Amino acid sequence: MCLAIPGKVSQIEVQDGVRCGRVQFGGITRHACLDFVPEVNVGDYVMVHVGFAISVVDKDEAERTYALLETMGVLADELAPGGADSTPS
């Protein structure tokens, strides 16, 4: 939960009065809240932290940062919703 991961905004919608959307991280697409970055549009790149986009970044930097995080081997932990732990006990 420490990291922010860069991803591409693929869809924007308003859900329960909150601006949110879908963000692509490599091959994974996750739901994210976009309320803290009202300037963001579909196709933009954002840094996502605990499901919230906290800043807009440019495409090249986003892709390189993603690649760096991938080589550090930290993406699985950050993007997985807890793996088996997320199922009801």
Next chain:
Amino acid sequence: MKYLDEYRDVKIAHKLAAEIRRRSTRPWVLMEICGGQTHTLMRYGIDDLLGDSVQLVHGPGCPVCVTPLEMIDRAIALARRPDVTLVSYGDMLRVPGSETDLFHVKAEGGDVRVVYSPTDAVQLARTQPGRQVVFFAIGFETTAPAHAMAVLQAERLQLQNFTLLVSHVLVPPAIRTLLGSPKNRVQGFIAPGHVCTVVGVRDYEELVHEFHVPIVVGGF
């Protein structure tokens, strides 16, 4: 993050490290605040590269490690209640309380769920109106706005079964305490990037002026 390629250029890195060693007239003790920074410094051997000129001291910036024991005990007590679904970030499950941890409570039948985002906890409360859903809201300046948004969402949805067990901490007061200690050896800080993305750098500028200490924002 900017200039990633430049930061990863071996020649530039060696040149800069050599320049830092050459220019240092005395050893410096620097603290990196964030656990992510520590991880990167160690992984890439930057501490060794800097030689004796810079001693890196690991800071308090791990949200899991700085969550007080009594808050973990409270989370455990809540998770043991039959009417409660305790929702947490995955990192918290193995953090020991005074007797056990959330992972063991879950194994014993407690309803402990792991989520990626606090909004997932709101959805759990929405789909389980018969259960009290408690989100263990830990972390620094970066998670606090997300937790606030979860509260706002719960209010909009008029949920009566969603609550937070709040354990937020701020970075600047921790730095202030360190700098105010007579035993302090830290002469400069690498401040956390994500935290400053959220709250800006004003608090850090104040610390720079008040304590005459250099602070650079970088990384996580």
